[in-house]
Amino acid sequence: MHAIVQTDADDPQSLELTQVDVPTLRAGEVLVKVAASGVNRADLLQAKGAYPPPPGASELIGLEAAGTIVAAGDTSRAVGEEVGALLAGGGYAEYVAVPEGQLTPIPEGYSLEDTASVVEVACTVWSNLVMTAGLRSGQTILIHGGGGGIGTFAIQVAKKLGAKVAVTAGSAEKLETCKKYGADILINYKEEDFVDKLKGSCDVILDIIGAKYLKQNLKSLAKDGKLVIIGMQGGTKEEINLGAVLANRLSIFGTTLRSRDTEAKAKIVRETVANIWPWLADGSITHHRHASYPLADAAAAHQALDSGEVTGTLVLTQNS
Amino acid sequence: MHAIVQTDADDPQSLELTQVDVPTLRAGEVLVKVAASGVNRADLLQAKGAYPPPPGASELIGLEAAGTIVAAGDTSRAVGEEVGALLAGGGYAEYVAVPEGQLTPIPEGYSLEDTASVVEVACTVWSNLVMTAGLRSGQTILIHGGGGGIGTFAIQVAKKLGAKVAVTAGSAEKLETCKKYGADILINYKEEDFVDKLKGSCDVILDIIGAKYLKQNLKSLAKDGKLVIIGMQGGTKEEINLGAVLANRLSIFGTTLRSRDTEAKAKIVRETVANIWPWLADGSITHHRHASYPLADAAAAHQALDSGEVTGTLVLTQNS
Numbered sequence: 145m146h147a148i149v150q151t152d153a154d155d156p157q158s159l160e161l162t163q164v165d166v167p168t169l170r171a172g173e174v175l176v177k178v179a180a181s182g183v184n185r186a187d188l189l190q191a192k193g194a195y196p197p198p199p200g201a202s203e204l205i206g207l208e209a210a211g212t213i214v215a216a217g218d219t220s221r222a223v224g225e226e227v228g229a230l231l232a233g234g235g236y237a238e239y240v241a242v243p244e245g246q247l248t249p250i251p252e253g254y255s256l257e258d259t260a261s262v263v264e265v266a267c268t269v270w271s272n273l274v275m276t277a278g279l280r281s282g283q284t285i286l287i288h289g290g291g292g293g294i295g296t297f298a299i300q301v302a303k304k305l306g307a308k309v310a311v312t313a314g315s316a317e318k319l320e321t322c323k324k325y326g327a328d329i330l331i332n333y334k335e336e337d338f339v340d341k342l343k344g345s346c347d348v349i350l351d352i353i354g355a356k357y358l359k360q361n362l363k364s365l366a367k368d369g370k371l372v373i374i375g376m377q378g379g380t381k382e383e384i385n386l387g388a389v390l391a392n393r394l395s396i397f398g399t400t401l402r403s404r405d406t407e408a409k410a411k412i413v414r415e416t417v418a419n420i421w422p423w424l425a426d427g428s429i430t431h432h433r434h435a436s437y438p439l440a441d442a443a444a445a446h447q448a449l450d451s452g453e454v455t456g457t458l459v460l461t462q463n464s
Numbered sequence: 465m466h467a468i469v470q471t472d473a474d475d476p477q478s479l480e481l482t483q484v485d486v487p488t489l490r491a492g493e494v495l496v497k498v499a500a501s502g503v504n505r506a507d508l509l510q511a512k513g514a515y516p517p518p519p520g521a522s523e524l525i526g527l528e529a530a531g532t533i534v535a536a537g538d539t540s541r542a543v544g545e546e547v548g549a550l551l552a553g554g555g556y557a558e559y560v561a562v563p564e565g566q567l568t569p570i571p572e573g574y575s576l577e578d579t580a581s582v583v584e585v586a587c588t589v590w591s592n593l594v595m596t597a598g599l600r601s602g603q604t605i606l607i608h609g610g611g612g613g614i615g616t617f618a619i620q621v622a623k624k625l626g627a628k629v630a631v632t633a634g635s636a637e638k639l640e641t642c643k644k645y646g647a648d649i650l651i652n653y654k655e656e657d658f659v660d661k662l663k664g665s666c667d668v669i670l671d672i673i674g675a676k677y678l679k680q681n682l683k684s685l686a687k688d689g690k691l692v693i694i695g696m697q698g699g700t701k702e703e704i705n706l707g708a709v710l711a712n713r714l715s716i717f718g719t720t721l722r723s724r725d726t727e728a729k730a731k732i733v734r735e736t737v738a739n740i741w742p743w744l745a746d747g748s749i750t751h752h753r754h755a756s757y758p759l760a761d762a763a764a765a766h767q768a769l770d771s772g773e774v775t776g777t778l779v780l781t782q783n784s
Contacts, residue, residue: 373709400710400713403713
């Protein structure tokens with residue numbers, strides 16, 4: 145089959161369309177012929193060598209896809225069924241093996257391309273906001289990077305849950321996007337200190353920055369506040385003051401979706417589909433697909449995402 | 465009424481039996497005539513000025529008591545009922561006002577003195593092990609300071625839940641005590657590195673040390689491991705590596721019982737009584753009362769607890 149293979153481990157742009165073996169199915173897996181694969185920031189990290197696949201996962205890049213089941217393995221799935229898929233890897237390929245619990249239906253009204261762009265972000269947002277942080281009506285959440293793919297999706301989910309939403313972003317244009325998606329408090333981090341603005345009012349913080357924001361995040365949490373760190377764009381090491389953590393009964397969660405086992409992923413997919421797919425179907429939550437590239441142009445897609453100019457998700461497509 | 469008042473804020477030993485006003489009941493409170501009050505390590509901190517009472521709480525020392533209801537306020541409680549009480553303060557006194565939700569029954573077969581020594585430790589252990597960390601059968605928990613009052617109680621609760629229990633303590637004698645209470649893995653921290661011994665196998669760590677153990681604790685956690693910090697005997701500030709936190713999906717909780725609001729305390733008391741009181745009644749969990757002192761000798765009790773030679777809880781008693 146065709147797949148994108150990184151030919152030079154030291155060159156993240158060396159992504160070449162190559163012939164590789166079709167994956168062998170393990171127990172509980174189906175084989176999906178991929179129509180479209182989402183491009184995520186984690187894929188850029190993997191190409192840079194900073195985010196290796198978990199043990200047992202495909203070495204190929206690609207954390208989400210959509211397509212058609214072509215072999216049902218030992219499952220009771222039907223060949224020909226169109227599905228979305230949350231992956232531990234392997235999405236940038238003609239075929240991918242998927243544990244049954246990581247399959248999603250196609251949201252009503254969605255194309256395969258749109259589905260491939262929404263699975264990872266929806267699972268990431270639902271698992272962190274609800275399953276980890278327990279966000280509920282009346283609470284305040286701060287979402288860093290509100291203008292990004294995860295940010296805009298998280299804003300909408302938080303609003304659906306009845307929360308008040310504060311966001312940080314680096315430009316007036318991005319903040320305008322956040323406002324359009326429902327954000328209540330807009331903070332341009334280049335002009336304002338979010339600690340001053342929020343004054344310890346946050347019940348939940350969804351953070352992609354890590355070390356650089358750790359102190360400010362802890363200061364921005366209310367009593368019993370929860371800091372959920374899902375990215376470390378601002379580094380990994382920082383001093384922490386446990387005195388403040390205990391005094392305010394704070395909790396800090398570090399999470400990644402990809403490293404979870406199939407059972408945990410299946411639970412996340414199940415709850416995400418049950419709660420978010422109806423909102424995708426009725427249009428009350430939208431996710432913007434920025435552009436599609438042919439699979440062979442994966443390097444160009446990575447370059448575009450890395451530029452920071454992308455305002456939604458990128459998708460790699462294949463002729464079926 | 466009589467109460468222990470600290471006459472010199474700079475002298476933690478200046479604890480004098482003094483006449484003060486009987487507390488005025490607020491909505492939902494009953495007045496308890498105190499027969500016995502538990503002495504906790506937090507009381508020593510309060511006398512040193514390091515643990516001020518939360519807003520609205522009594523300025524008097526004392527976080528748990530047992531006695532008899534002498535005024536029911538606006539509750540439907542009966543005057544004459546014997547009760548235990550979890551307090552935000554005020555236990556070192558002849559009378560204390562207690563929110564109804566913080567009253568406990570007297571465990572079957574327990575005296576008032578024994579009840580006064582067990583309320584705080586039982587609520588601390590249940591709320592942290594179960595309500596915060598979700599400890600369950602088959603998991604491994606590391607309990608630091610296994611030989612102390614919280615440690616020995618936590619060992620027993622963890623064993624009842626079906627967990628495997630590792631402990632640290634500073635002497636062979638204390639480790640022998642831990643073993644008697646059911647601990648499976650005994651670590652003398654003066655002779656062994658618990659990181660080496662546990663090799664990242666802990667699902668939960670109950671920690672009273674704070675900064676000094678932060679790095680070692682994080683290294684000792686398994687995937688999805690939970691670090692619950694309830695004390696900072698080893699300081700408050702330390703560098704944290706968020707990379708390791710995300711890679712293993714760790715969570716860190718800082719908790720204190722005293723600072724919680726009455727609703728949260730009532731929930732903790734309710735769940736603790738429902739789950740732990742039957743184990744106290746049937747003797748499957750025991751708590752050792754080390755000694756009793758007359759209320760007037762609070763300073764001597766503090767000195768004894770501070771010496772580190774105490775192997776259970778101290779109680780202050782009053783003639784009724």
